[in-house]
Amino acid sequence: xxxxxxxxxxxxxxxxxxxxxxxxxxxxxxxxxxxxxxxxxxxxxxxxxxxxxxxxxxxxxxxxxxxxxxxxxxxxxxxxxxxxxxxxxxxxxxxxxxxxxxxxxxxxxxxxxxxxxxxxxxxxxxxxxxxxxxxxxxxxxxxxxxxxxxxxxxxxxxxxxxxxxxxxxxxxxxxxxxxxxxxxxxxxxxxxxxxxxxxxxxxx
Amino acid sequence: xxxxxxxxxxxxxxxxxxxxxxxxxxxxxxxxxxxxxxxxxxxxxxxxxxxxxxxxxxxxxxxxxxxxxxxxxxxxxxxxxxxxxxxxxxxxxxxxxxxxxxxxxxxxxxxxxxxxxxxxxxxxxxxxxxxxxxxxxxxxxxxxxxxxxxxxxxxxxxxxxxxxxxxxxxxxxxxxxxxxxxxxxxxxxxxxxxxxxxxxxxxxxxxxxxxxxxxxxxxxxxxxxxxxxxxxxxxxxxxxxxxxxxxx
Numbered sequence: 001x002x003x004x005x006x007x008x009x010x011x012x013x014x015x016x017x018x019x020x021x022x023x024x025x026x027x028x029x030x031x032x033x034x035x036x037x038x039x040x041x042x043x044x045x046x047x048x049x050x051x052x053x054x055x056x057x058x059x060x061x062x063x064x065x066x067x068x069x070x071x072x073x074x075x076x077x078x079x080x081x082x083x084x085x086x087x088x089x090x091x092x093x094x095x096x097x098x099x100x101x102x103x104x105x106x107x108x109x110x111x112x113x114x115x116x117x118x119x120x121x122x123x124x125x126x127x128x129x130x131x132x133x134x135x136x137x138x139x140x141x142x143x144x145x146x147x148x149x150x151x152x153x154x155x156x157x158x159x160x161x162x163x164x165x166x167x168x169x170x171x172x173x174x175x176x177x178x179x180x181x182x183x184x185x186x187x188x189x190x191x192x193x194x195x196x197x198x199x200x201x202x203x204x
Numbered sequence: 205x206x207x208x209x210x211x212x213x214x215x216x217x218x219x220x221x222x223x224x225x226x227x228x229x230x231x232x233x234x235x236x237x238x239x240x241x242x243x244x245x246x247x248x249x250x251x252x253x254x255x256x257x258x259x260x261x262x263x264x265x266x267x268x269x270x271x272x273x274x275x276x277x278x279x280x281x282x283x284x285x286x287x288x289x290x291x292x293x294x295x296x297x298x299x300x301x302x303x304x305x306x307x308x309x310x311x312x313x314x315x316x317x318x319x320x321x322x323x324x325x326x327x328x329x330x331x332x333x334x335x336x337x338x339x340x341x342x343x344x345x346x347x348x349x350x351x352x353x354x355x356x357x358x359x360x361x362x363x364x365x366x367x368x369x370x371x372x373x374x375x376x377x378x379x380x381x382x383x384x385x386x387x388x389x390x391x392x393x394x395x396x397x398x399x400x401x402x403x404x405x406x407x408x409x410x411x412x413x414x415x416x417x418x419x420x421x422x423x424x425x426x427x428x429x430x431x432x433x434x435x436x437x438x439x440x441x442x443x444x445x446x447x448x449x450x451x452x
Contacts, residue, residue, distance in 0.1 A: 105290075116278045
């Protein structure tokens with residue numbers, strides 16, 4: 001392997017990671033509060049979950065394409081890619097936040113209220129710690145999916161390891177495709193392992 | 205004697221269904237009032253109206269002479285200890301953290317909480333050295349129930365509410381817990397309201413028994429008067445004590 005390719009892999013892998021980290025941070029910051037909100041407002045549940053659900057059913061390449069003509073968030077480049085990745089990551093995080101909190105034993109919740117915990121104390125001292133494992137599992141699934149989906153960002157000029165893959169497809173060059181696919185798979189495995197470790201540590 | 209809790213024509217309805225029908229009842233300081241009745245008789249509903257988990261749809265419930273609706277909800281709940289059958293210990297907290305919860309919410313300092321937790325665990329018959337650092341999953345059903353009682357006592361509440369607290373344990377453990385309850389009452393003299401459907405438990409623990417039937421107060425009597433009562437529902441419960449199959 002020549003050093004030019006190695007340094008390009010390094011650079012694109014870093015770009016890929018940046019896309020994933022930025023998207024996941026935004027997705028977590030939006031989906032966890034949204035998940036908490038719909039445990040309190042059951043009427044909003046079908047709307048928010050439905051929205052996240054619809055986002056996930058759109059084929060990823062199409063979603064990137066759809067966003068290009070949208071003003072402000074659209075266009076060619078990283079910003080559009082990040083918006084698409086965030087929309088993709090919402091569902092597993094929001095759903096797991098909801099399921100995790102609703103899964104807290106009713107007797108535990110009732111005794112927390114009966115002992116005079118405020119709504120905020122109930123959430124932060126009881127519901128969130130007990131739901132943490134489920135929420136983390138959602139974040140883990142979303143992260144691994146995002147690492148894979150982020151390869152498509154290259155199609156709309158978002159950069160990342162997908163650049164190799166699209167270049168390889170265009171020039172029928174398997175080596176180029178592998179130069180993108182293998183590092184992406186390695187990042188996904190590493191992220192899965194690391195988040196799995198955090199998940200286990202959290203509850204033990 | 206002074207009234208700690210007073211029901212004044214308190215009713216509770218969900219939609220068209222009236223679960224509690226105009227209950228009037230006074231609970232005096234230091235007494236153990238047992239709410240006895242079948243499933244669906246409204247006894248748990250009445251209990252939950254004391255600490256503001258439910259509010260009456262008509263009438264009112266007074267705690268320390270103030271209607272529950274006029275209390276600040278969190279203050280009212282922290283003044284009242286609550287023990288339920290499922291116990292509801294926090295699985296992610298140790299025994300000491302569970303027992304010290306209300307004092308911590310009330311911002312007691314650490315040393316005072318530790319001291320209080322030790323005293324309480326001893327009072328309910330658990331050695332703090334052995335149990336303080338355990339998690340609820342590492343306890344037997346009876347031990348968990350003792351922790352539940354210690355937690356309810358933590359902030360020195362003026363009233364204790366028990367909702368079939370010993371219903372889910374085996375009869376031998378239950379008797380232990382009932383004796384513990386009587387010992388605690390002798391030592392602490394707390395006002396208690398105790399919900400059960402077990403007439404034997406009611407006769408053993410009550411200073412007065414309030415018998416509920418279909419949301420109505422059927423009879424209010426001391427255990428002795430209750431045993432002599434000729435009312436239908438009282439007789440139905442008393443038959444549970446005496447009935448034996450014919451020997452073969």
